[in-house]
Amino acid sequence: MKPSSPAQGPAEVDVVVVGAGIAGLYALHKFRSRGLTVRVLEAGDGVGGVWYWNRYPGARCDVESVDYSYSFDEALQQEWDWSEKYAAQPEILAYLEHVADRFDLRRDIEFGTRVTDVVLDEQTLRWQVDTDTGRALTARFVVLATGPLSNANTPAIEGLDTFAGRVLHTSHWPHDGVDLTGERVGVIGTGSSGIQAIPCLAEQAQRLHVFQRTANYSVPAGNTLLTEQDRRAQKADYARRRQLSMASGGGSPHQAHPEPALAVSEQERRAAYEKRWALGGVLFSKTFPDQLTDPAANDTARLFWEEKVRAVIDDPRVADLLVPGDHPIGTKRICTDTNYYQTYNRDNVELVDLKTTPIARIDAEGVHTTAAHYPIDTLVLATGFDAMTGSVARMNIVGRDSRTLNEAWHEGPKTYLGLGMTGFPNLFNLTGPGSPSVLANMVLHSELHVDWVAEAIGFLETRAAVALEARADAVAAWVDECAARAAGTLMTQANSWYLGANIAGRPRVFMPFVGGFGVYGQIIAEVAAAQYKGFDVIEA
Ligand code: NAP
Numbered sequence: 005m006k007p008s009s010p011a012q013g014p015a016e017v018d019v020v021v022v023g024a025g026i027a028g029l030y031a032l033h034k035f036r037s038r039g040l041t042v043r044v045l046e047a048g049d050g051v052g053g054v055w056y057w058n059r060y061p062g063a064r065c066d067v068e069s070v071d072y073s074y075s076f077d078e079a080l081q082q083e084w085d086w087s088e089k090y091a092a093q094p095e096i097l098a099y100l101e102h103v104a105d106r107f108d109l110r111r112d113i114e115f116g117t118r119v120t121d122v123v124l125d126e127q128t129l130r131w132q133v134d135t136d137t138g139r140a141l142t143a144r145f146v147v148l149a150t151g152p153l154s155n156a157n158t159p160a161i162e163g164l165d166t167f168a169g170r171v172l173h174t175s176h177w178p179h180d181g182v183d184l185t186g187e188r189v190g191v192i193g194t195g196s197s198g199i200q201a202i203p204c205l206a207e208q209a210q211r212l213h214v215f216q217r218t219a220n221y222s223v224p225a226g227n228t229l230l231t232e233q234d235r236r237a238q239k240a241d242y243a244r245r246r247q248l249s250m251a252s253g254g255g256s257p258h259q260a261h262p263e264p265a266l267a268v269s270e271q272e273r274r275a276a277y278e279k280r281w282a283l284g285g286v287l288f289s290k291t292f293p294d295q296l297t298d299p300a301a302n303d304t305a306r307l308f309w310e311e312k313v314r315a316v317i318d319d320p321r322v323a324d325l326l327v328p329g330d331h332p333i334g335t336k337r338i339c340t341d342t343n344y345y346q347t348y349n350r351d352n353v354e355l356v357d358l359k360t361t362p363i364a365r366i367d368a369e370g371v372h373t374t375a376a377h378y379p380i381d382t383l384v385l386a387t388g389f390d391a392m393t394g395s396v397a398r399m400n401i402v403g404r405d406s407r408t409l410n411e412a413w414h415e416g417p418k419t420y421l422g423l424g425m426t427g428f429p430n431l432f433n434l435t436g437p438g439s440p441s442v443l444a445n446m447v448l449h450s451e452l453h454v455d456w457v458a459e460a461i462g463f464l465e466t467r468a469a470v471a472l473e474a475r476a477d478a479v480a481a482w483v484d485e486c487a488a489r490a491a492g493t494l495m496t497q498a499n500s501w502y503l504g505a506n507i508a509g510r511p512r513v514f515m516p517f518v519g520g521f522g523v524y525g526q527i528i529a530e531v532a533a534a535q536y537k538g539f540d541v542i543e544a
Pocket of ligand 1: 216388
């Protein structure tokens with residue numbers, strides 16, 4: 005047990021928020037402004053969540069800075085100056101620290117405090133929250149703001165623990181940075197994190213071995229510095245941008261082409277793809293409205309992508325390995341890079357194809373594949389996350405009848421609207437399974453969820469009711485609806501972390517709500533307007 009946190013507040017509060025990332029910070033501000041007593045418990049020693057931990061070189065957001073920022077306070081929007089179109093990790097972290105200071109949030113956050121248990125007292129309908137510092141709180145409401153991508157996945161590779169060199173995980177990069185000059189570096193993993201880190205690592209390392217099991221689609225970020233004129237224009241346009249974003253499929257103001265990909269001429273289609281390519285990054289998968297539902301439409305995007313990428317890779321055999329052949333484009337999150345494919349033209353970079361020569365084991369000196377031994381000084385694991393449910397599953401959450409959330413979710417997460425769970429009254433999960441989650445802009449999504457929970461708490465107060473609890477029939481219907489919507493797309497065809505496919509033993513369930521951010525916002529607003537239909541409102 006760690007020593008007790010110095011920030012000791014009241015043991016009884018209205019709301020405990022778990023996590024001081026984007027959602028947790030806003031939750032604290034919002035609930036506090038509603039007159040509620042709030043404590044935020046945060047495992048890290050600072051605010052920022054993923055942006056606190058993921059400090060690997062090249063870490064950068066794939067949503068434009070102007071959109072990946074809070075909308076709740078006009079003065080904040082106007083005073084903060086983003087320096088780049090797609091901000092890098094240090095700037096996003098500085099922004100979140102600024103928000104914490106500006107709204108005086110730190111006094112209600114207990115850092116270095118990891119929640120271990122969240123247990124319901126069925127008599128009082130209060131939650132007891134225990135932590136690894138020994139600090140315990142009770143609360144009427146518990147809000148899980150742990151984030152869908154916060155529980156690192158370290159692969160079970162034989163001998164990893166015998167490696168004598170340095171092992172780093174992209175999601176827990178040392179805060180003081182790492183000097184890899186002159187080193188032989190190995191990277192395992194070519195998802196978004198690996199693809200961003202690899203070009204930077206290649207510049208430092210004497211030799212870089214990239215161990216690739218599955219190729220991914222990556223689109224250049226097209227990042228640029230913002231000028232003062234850009235910033236002025238963006239700030240003047242916030243109201244429109246936000247409105248479009250809230251109604252959109254993914255939480256940004258860019259609209260898909262009005263017609264399906266195959267309904268337009270070849271010339272028009274190419275022009276649309278070129279425009280998205282120039283915009284950069286993840287939105288390429290939403291150039292046309294049917295791109296993720298119609299295989300033929302998807303193919304037009306894939307072929308455009310392939311032509312662009314092959315053009316910048318010198319060795320056609322290397323290009324063959326870097327072009328995915330196992331899933332439609334966009335069915336895993338499209339990665340966003342800066343000079344990723346060009347990095348393989350460097351003399352000091354080697355791509356190791358684990359499909360044909362898998363890793364057999366790791367020893368003290370390096371990595372053995374079935375074909376060769378690669379001596380390595382530093383091994384970088386860019387192996388992702390136990391996503392969507394991983395951080396929630398790490399806590400022992402115990403609801404009615406002593407049933408744990410892990411038991412309730414053993415066949416896959418079961419929620420109503422992503423927010424509520426049967427047997428867990430007044431426990432709200434933010435931006436997790438059953439909501440658009442990682443398919444949307446996480447900042448606006450966090451605001452949407454926090455505002456909804458704040459309204460729900462207000463509703464209980466006006467009714468002098470004590471709790472809101474998702475009904476079992478509503479949960480079942482929502483789970484079915486989410487599954488049916490996913491089945492109507494190509495998204496279930498990839499072995500993605502959206503489906504838990506990257507973690508052995510996880511049930512294969514498409515976890516995010518795929519129906520669009522705007523549509524989802526309407527659904528949860530309608531539920532609230534209908535007196536929280538689908539929830540039991542528990543009277544005192
Ligand atoms: P990821 O997409 O899950 O990628 C993990 C990589 O590690 C995959 O290439 C995977 O290969 C590989 N891997 C895992 N276990 C392995 C093993 N035992 N042997 C060999 N390879 C192994 O994780 P991520 O790159 O951290 O990205 C996760 C998500 O975080 C992204 O999709 C994105 O939503 C978010 N993210 C966003 C940004 C951004 O804003 N630009 C940056 C970083 C992360 P397989 O595919 O074969 O399993």
